Amino acid sequence: MTAVVTPEFLQAYGKQKQGLPGAKLPWLNQVRESALERVRAEGFPGPRDEAWKYTNVRPILEKGAAALPPLTLSLKELDSYLWGLGSAPRVVLLNGAWSAELSQLQALPQGVRVLPLSQHFEDPVVKRYLDAKQTNAFASLNTAFFRDGVLVHVAKGVTLSQPIHVLSVLGSEKGYGIGESRLLVVAEENSHSILVESYQGKGAGQYLCNAVTQYFVEAGATVDRYALQAHPLESFHLSTSSFHLEKGSHLRSVNFAFGAQTAREEIEVNFKAPHGEVELDGLYVGSGNQHRDQFLLINHNHPYCKSRQFFKGVLDGHARGAFTGKVFVAPDAQKTDAEQSNMNLLLSDDAEADTRPQLEIYADDVKCSHGATIGQLDEEALFYLRSRGIEPGEARHLLTQGFAEDVISRVHLEPLATYLAPYLMHWLNDSLRAKK
Secondary structure (H helix, E strand, C coil): CEEEHHHHHHHHHHHHHHCCCCCCCCHHHHHHHHHHHHHHHEEEEEECCCHHCCCCCCCCCCCCCCCCCCCCHHHHHHHCCCCCCCCEEEEEEEEEECCCCCCCCCCCCCCCCCCCCCHHHCCCHHHHCCCCCCCCCCHHHHHHHCCCCCCECCCCCCEEECEEEEEECCCCCCCCEEEEEEEEECCCCCEEEEEEEEEECCCCCCCCCCCCEEEEECCEEEEEEEEEEECCCCEEEEEEEEEEECCCCCCEEEEEEEEEEEEEEEEEEECCCCCCEEEEEEEEEEECCEEEEEEEEEEEECCCEEEEEEEEECCCCCCCCEEEEEEEEEECCCCCCCEEEEEECCCCCCEEEEEEEEEEEEECCCCCEEEEEECCCCCCHHHHHHCCCCCHHHHHHHHHHHHHHHHHHCCCCCCHHHHHHHHHHHHHHHHHHHCH
């Protein structure tokens, strides 16, 4: 059972399609229209859709289909958005549009291409990998409406010594709107890439960030990926990430969710050949009435593949967090090795966490496990710290930071890891002040 398709979204496409980049390319028009046809046929997810059980999208749909207008950001303002990565190559998207002025790509090594999608739809790599096959209606909307985005193409055998930072900044001073963010990453054989995705807002305007990222990791390639979401509290964030791993490839992904009123991150992993490895780690925090939803699906379709999931949630006030981690093991995927862990820390009596570890196994020679916990701060540990003269608020901070440090320690990018620890402390301070 799905929610009713809002006619406004279909009408908006009819009004905008002639002005979309690549409108004269038949193949791209087909991709866009196929994506919209899926929305028309299947509708948006409703409360009876199991994958969206914990996130009600009707309030988002009722906001309408208006696109965000152009956004400006000065170089001085940009400094506060860089997460300690000021010297790294970067691309800046403003309400989904590439900003040449704010992007910094001079230090890219030979064999690495970072290009605006809107100007390279005829590129063979874009034509090969950009398609309408999305896992949910909002991702299909992105395919139909996106005006720009980023292609990161790392050639065979190339190693990136610095991360590439893809920064998406959204904002609205003229009422609610939707910003489509799009990222396509192709890592060729035996390459090594480091990507940082960050999603943030300018000002306090209300908007929906509808983000789609696609990673294609070819044989023997390694990708380290970090994703950070820090939108203002008035906003909404829906992201869909898909990872496709070929033989012997390795992907590490670490997600951090701090901002937005309602935020849902969906991750799908598809092993396309044997001996692939994926590590998915994440930290989601929420206070006030914030809503967090993490949905992970790992498809073990081939033998000898390995997956790890490690997610933690910290929830205060009336915040609600949800985690669904599903591992699917196909009949031929013998020797699968899959582990999953989700731990939630509730800092108030009114916070709520839902966790659903799921295993669907059709092979008989596998090693699969999962674990989940929901709890509050250890009273004995709090008493111990207070007996040593530490104030109650500071004691709570120390224990909470220690709980979250397990995820921050998995960030192998020193400037980012150094930035994240005080950022989390700032969030804890804001949460404590809200209680006074």
